[in-house]
Amino acid sequence: MAAAPLLVPTDATAVDLAGGWHDRWTLIRSIDTSLKYLKSPAAAAVYPREGVSRSRLASSLKHFREILKTAPDAQSFSARVLRDFQLYQVDPKPDSPEVLITGYYAPIYRASLKPTATFRYPLYRKPADLVTSGERGLGQATARGIQPYPTRYEIEKQNLLAGQEIVWLADPLERFLVHVQGSARLQLTDGTTRSIGFAAKTDRPYRSIGKALVEDGKIRPEDLTLQAVKDYFKAHPDELESYLYKNDSYVFFRWTDDGGPYGSLGWPVTAMHSAAMDKRVFPPGALLFIQAELRDGPLRQFVLDQDTGAAIRGRGRLDLFVGTGPEAEYRAGQINSAARLYYLLLKNPAS
Structure with missing residues (x-):
């Protein structure tokens, strides 16, 4: 048909x-x-x-x-x-x-160009082993050919991209939201403000943590907003990590200080x-x-x-x-x- x-x-x-x-x-x-x-x-x-x-x-x-x-x-x-x-x-x-x-939207967050006790959650540049077609991730280049890129959990928990960090944030949910929004304005600890934007993403599927909260009965469908998601995790911080890792997709960034936020065009x-x-x-x-x-x-x-x-x-x-x-x-x-x-x-x- x-x-x-x-x-x-x-x-x-x-x-x-x-x-x-x-x-x-x-x-x-x-x-x-x-x-x-x-x-x-x-x-x-x-x-x-x-x-x-x-x-x-x-x-x-x-x-x-x-x-x-x-x-x-x-x-x-x-x-x-x-x-x-x-x-x-x-x-x-x-x-x-x-x-x-x-x-x-493009959020505004505090950030640091170096890791500290406060700023512990990095954003990464596009890794050399990520195979893409335009903006779309195809997988990881390996000796066995193109394989699925590691998941969000694997990248972060196994520190797979050490050395590829471009900036560090102070909050894991803020880092996740930059991935979702695709860009941000960052107020750095040296007093400057810089912009980052989307560079690439992995081939892994995206899953909404808001929808996951609704499916689990944590938020009513009619009440689902970004603020409701933030409020839920503020009240239940011990649940945040497990929900973040329900989304296997991962986004990489570049500096966009010449303007923006930039779209995919x-x-x-x-x-x-x-x-x-x-x-x-x-x-x-x-x-x-x-x-x-x-x-x-x-x-x-x-x-x-x-x-x-x-x-x-x-x-x-x-x-x-x-x-x-x-x-x-x-x-x-x-x-x-x-x-x-x-x-x-x-x-x-x-x-």
């Missing part, structure tokens, strides 16, 4: 696009990032995708950018977009038109306008519209597919980058909802 189409042309009259005009200057910055990416050899290697050519996507982004710049108000903006663009709804499953959206991500999606499925750099009902109100947002995530796999997932620091952490923790996603492409592209 053939797979259902991923992108389904849809009637856009019921989609409320007008709200996207109000944050247009930040959105334009994110569009410019995608346009830079589309000029790159990396983009040329992956397009066309889902029947979408690189030239059609670039033309669509340029035209949408021009509407953002020139529309005098939200209503005019919406009318022009509906006139010139075809919306394609993401159809993840035959029985459901909705995907799960979550939020991620190699360019900085933009708060509330960059999203992580599965690049094996969706066209990277493309423009989407999110329509969702969150805990704190409706979300009507234009985003661009500019990142990936260990837990973001398949048709039914999107992770929205919310920003950096404590406020972004809280906001990201509130995003865990069903949503409808719409791609926007020009009806009559120039090429």
Whole structure:
């Protein structure tokens, strides 16, 4: 049986696009990032995708950018977009038109360039024996060929990557959350602040410790947020390690002091306008519209597919980058909802 189409042309009259005009200057910055990416050899290697050519996507982004710049108000903006663009709804499953959206952020943590009695939990650079294809880990290079890379438990408990440390954190859960979020701002003991970002990950599967807590009856499904997870382990510190090691996947990092946080396309991500999606499925750099009902109100947002995530796999997932620091952490923790996603492409592209 053939797979259902991923992108389904849809009637856009019921989609409320007008709200996207109000944050247009930040959105334009994110569009410019995608346009830079589309000029790159990396983009040329992956397009066309889902029947979408690189030239059609670039033309669509340029035209949408021009509407953002020139529309005098939200209503005019919406009318022009509906006139010139075809919306394609993401159809993840035959029985459901909705995907799960979550939020991620770049935390700010204290750290040290040297291990101390306080700073004992290292982050590692990409090891030489990790075999990758793009950003995806394939395994460990050994004399017997490529083998599964050691698990999180093996790497940390057996100190397998001694000498590959780039920085040390003061808390094991903070270290784990940097792995989950993929980047962080680090306030170092020498008084400087530096940024780290994703470099690579192992081939091991990702498992959410939040979902594990729900499965074990520790947190109710409706109460699951990042803050709830942190509160649980603050009250039950003796359980933390066993839950961390339920996730075999491991992430490696690099310094990104020239800006960022960076997405998987190699360019900085933009708060509330960059999203992580599965690049094996969706066209990277493309423009989407999110329509969702969150805990704190409706979300009507234009985003661009500019990142990936260990837990973001398949048709039914999107992770929205919310920003950096404590406020972004809280906001990201509130995003865990069903949503409808719409791609926007020009009806009559120039090429």
